[in-house]
Amino acid sequence: MRGVDLLHFCAAVVVAKHSIAAVVDQGWCTWQSLLYGVEDAQCSEGRLEFNEPADENHLSVASSWPVATSCVSGGNGTRTYCIYTDRDVARERGITIITTPSEALKLAKTTAFKDLKGYDHVKDLNAAESLRWRVEEVPGKGMGLIANRNLHAGDHIMSVSASIMIDYGLFMDIGEDVRTQMQARAIRSLPLNHQPAFLNLSTHDAVQSFEEQVDRIILTNAFDISDREIVENPEGVEDQHFFTVFPEVSRMNHDCRPNAHYFWDPNTFTQNVYAIKPVTAGEEITISYVDQCTQHERLVAESDERIVQILELQHYLRDYSKTSPATPDMAELLISLYEQERIHSRIFEAYTYAAIEYNAIGQPWMATKYARLGIQHGFVANQPTGEDHFDIKQLVDDPWGHWSYMMRRSNGEAGASTAHPEKMSI
Known part of the structure; x- marks a missing residue:
């Protein structure tokens, strides 16, 4: 399924x-x-x-x-x-x-x-056609959905x-x-x-x-x-x-690393599809829905190693104790690994970890940068509940008042860029 x-x-x-x-x-x-x-x-x-x-x-x-x-x-x-x-x-x-x-x-x-x-x-409920996409034959796949124009991450594609x-x-x-x-x-x-x-x-x-x-x-x-x-x-x-069955959504073919993602809205019984990365005009719009991903053995082995490292980094970054080895560099590496694995639908997680880590060492501006990226890329994956387990919206509004601020600093040691303006204007 x-x-x-x-x-x-x-x-x-x-x-x-x-x-x-x-x-x-x-x-x-x-x-x-x-x-x-x-x-x-x-x-x-x-x-x-x-x-x-x-x-x-x-x-x-x-x-x-x-x-x-x-x-x-x-x-x-x-x-x-x-x-x-x-x-x-x-x-x-x-x-x-x-x-x-x-x-x-x-x-x-x-x-x-x-x-x-x-x-x-x-929006565009059950649209049979759209300025954003068209249905046409895709070689080796049957019918598929093709972008009519360039799409940006977060752009609405269809609601069915x-x-x-x-x-x-x-x-x-x-x-x-x-x-x-x-x-x-x-x-x-x-x-x-x-x-x-x-x-x-x-x-x-x-x-x-x-x-x-x-x-x-x-x-x-x-x-x-x-x-x-x-x-x-x-x-x-x-x-x-x-x-x-959502007929129009079913026109989209599977890809192990898709460029679109969907969420189910229980209030309207609709499947809602959004772009999760830039899609070029003429490019096929794809979603992930089955486990049928195959690659060359060497590529599979390299991918497996990256996945193991992702899990290891997540383990460290979820540790908020004083003995945790987590650093912003680990979070930056996690972002890179998500990109290498093309896990675009979940990259908001890596951005969120980075926001927490930068704030934890007293760098609120870098923290705000990644918090905003996390909110932007998490829009689709977090629908329809809009859950915010890490209070990232609060971090954007006031990183100094967020629970993570200076969490990784011992004895109140300050990091770079800790100046607290009278009123934030971000």
Whole structure:
């Protein structure tokens, strides 16, 4: 999946009018419309149960979703799954979700579905084209995203809402034939003007049916999204994970050292992509999403040595005791190693270490330089929470009042450039 952490060095209501509790002896049932009763069922071979389980507050779920199907269970105590679709979200682009009724009820109560005006603030939401980029054939890769003009680190590239989200549990609890039929039905429940964006994605291989096409697209293009930031689960309740497809984002090809990075916004269910380094007009825009990085053995060995040194330096720089050997030179070396390894999406970490180390020896101006670089390059990686574990914004405002000031100096020994102006003007 596409949820690879770059810090690991390349190492994601139309409801049944009547309560349905039917056991279909000879198969999974399909309907010509999402508005149906039991009499509409057309069954295939096999045996599965369809339920609208009262024990999972199904009535509450049905009233919370514009489109909801009856549920399917693999039997033997496995969970029950249904298709839930809302065609109004994301400026009427819509989204479809296959999950349990209990999870669907939680999702329906989130900001993404309750505050549709929130999408008005998403920049270039689901743009099919842009002055910044174009989609075209890339030799040896298929379709890809190409920069139309020079991009700078921090430039917005795209924001794309999810087309489909599929509960991981579906793959464990429901057989493949039924699962693929549910996936196909879910895509067909999306608005007609949305479906082509999904269906035009690559399957990599030839397919024999619509169900197989949808399945291949999902397996080829899905990101891993957790509900951790969407809902507050009670203590002891595991986070739910979803295979999630953002069609336009999937146009970007993988690179072990990408020039763009993305973050998931739980308030709008969008994947937001920004440049993390300068991108030249005509250059392909890439992201990192799988561990498929290969190099010549000697280059791999050299890279491994740099990674070992990065981890060693981080160990020293995180030690704030009086006996720590950490110095600004170590932080400068760490920046260089990040650059050599092309870990652009996390280079804000190295800048942050440098800011702390320079401030710790009484060089507030150098500390401010690196603190500002850390803030600039950390914008994308720290979204959407904007976490500031090292109080770097405070360091920029007042390095002398920051907890790190003179931390590495013994007996109050002053370093260079410690003059404290009456009022900072940075």
